[in-house]
Amino acid sequence: MKLDRRLVIKILEEKIKSEGIVLGSDILKVDSFLNHQIDPFLMSQIGQAFAEKFSHENISKVLTIESSGIAPALMTSLQLQVPMIFARKHQSRTLNEEFFSASVYSYTKQTENQIAVSKRFINPGDRVLIIDDFLANGQAVQGLLDIINQAGASAVGVGIVIEKRFQAGHQLILSKNLPLVSLASIDRFEDGQVVFSKQGETSHVN
Ligand code: 5GP
Numbered sequence: 001m002k003l004d005r006r007l008v009i010k011i012l013e014e015k016i017k018s019e020g021i022v023l024g025s026d027i028l029k030v031d032s033f034l035n036h037q038i039d040p041f042l043m044s045q046i047g048q049a050f051a052e053k054f055s056h057e058n059i060s061k062v063l064t065i066e067s068s069g070i071a072p073a074l075m076t077s078l079q080l081q082v083p084m085i086f087a088r089k090h091q092s093r094t095l096n097e098e099f100f101s102a103s104v105y106s107y108t109k110q111t112e113n114q115i116a117v118s119k120r121f122i123n124p125g126d127r128v129l130i131i132d133d134f135l136a137n138g139q140a141v142q143g144l145l146d147i148i149n150q151a152g153a154s155a156v157g158v159g160i161v162i163e164k165r166f167q168a169g170h171q172l173i174l175s176k177n178l179p180l181v182s183l184a185s186i187d188r189f190e191d192g193q194v195v196f197s198k199q200g201e202t203s204h205v206n
Contacts, residue, residue: 002045002048003045003048005049005052005053008042008045008046008048008049008183009049009183009184011042011045012042012046012161012162012183012184013184013196015030015033015039015042016028016030016162016184016186016194017193017194019032019033020194022189022192022193022194025189026136026164026166026167026189027108028134028162028164028186028189028194030162034068034071034072034133034161034162035068035133038071043071043072043075044075046072046075046076046161046183047072047074047075047076047077047078047079048075048079049183050072050076050079050129050131050159050181050183051076051079051080052079053157053159053181053203054080054129054156054157054159054179054181055080057127057129057156057157057179058127058156059080059082059127059128059129059156060082060125060126060127060128061077061082061083061084061085061121061122061126061127061128061129061153062074062076062077062080062082062083062084062085062128062129062130062131063084063085063086063087063117063122063128063129063130063131063144063147063148064084064085064086064087064130064131064132064144065086065087065089065104065115065132065140065143065144066086066087066088066089067086068132068133068134069086069131069132069133069140070084070086071133072131072132072133072159072161073086073131073132076129076131076159080129083121085117085121085122087102087115087116087117087143087144087147088115088116088117089104089113089114089115090113091114091116098118098119098120099116099117099118099119100116100117100118100119100122100147100150100151101114101115101116101117101147102114102115102142102143102144102146102147102150103115103143104139104140104142104143105137105139106139107134107136107137107139107140115143115144115147117147117151119151122147122148122151122153123151123152123153124151124152124153125152125153126148126151126153126154127153127154127156128148128153128154128155128156129155129156129157129158129159130144130145130148130155130157130158130159131158131159131160132144132158132159132160132161133160133161133162134160134161134162134163134164135158135160135162135163135164135167135169135170135173135182136164136167136168136169137167137168137169137172138167138168138169138170138172138173139169141158141169141172141173142172145176145178155178156179157178157179157180157181158173158178158179158180158181159181159182159183160180160181160182160183161182161183161184162182162183162184162186163182163184163185163186163202164186165182165185165186165187165197165202166186166187166188170182170202174204179204180202180203180204181202181203181204182202182203184196185197185202
């Protein structure tokens, strides 16, 4: 079953409002449906929404970072009928020639991570769609773009489940002329509550 994209966004926003927990000034905890426990129905609808938006881009691979990007990326790749790859964290593989690697500053952990993808899985000519759970300052997306670049492949767009519009990532991606689809777009946190951007979903797809 496929729901209309606007309804999917509404369900996502409702879930964020009822189950999301604002931590400090800029972190949203959504571990009851996205980051720890996962809502498979919602995730499947999210995958269909991204796939619909990017269906004309002739995508050959979906790329994300472990672990929270995997669920939405897998659901998207299932719809697009292409493989999903997740960049691995945790191990430094900079000296291993079999991997493309990039350095990513982790927003939530405040540490620098090496991420790596086997050279076997991204090839020149691949048209890659990046999917992630959150967009904050854009460092995760930047690292994935770096890897796509090293592989000689093309990044064709970025799909984000929840963007925090008040941080720098949104502008960073647009400045690279990359199509960006963010399903839930948060304008700000106010008294521990989420305030969504007035325009709702942000979609910059050619
Ligand atoms: P960025 O690289 O854009 O600065 O941050 C994006 C990454 O950090 C995402 O992959 C996500 O895992 C994590 N992240 C950033 N902001 C939040 C947030 O408010 N809540 C959660 N749960 N993760 C976040």
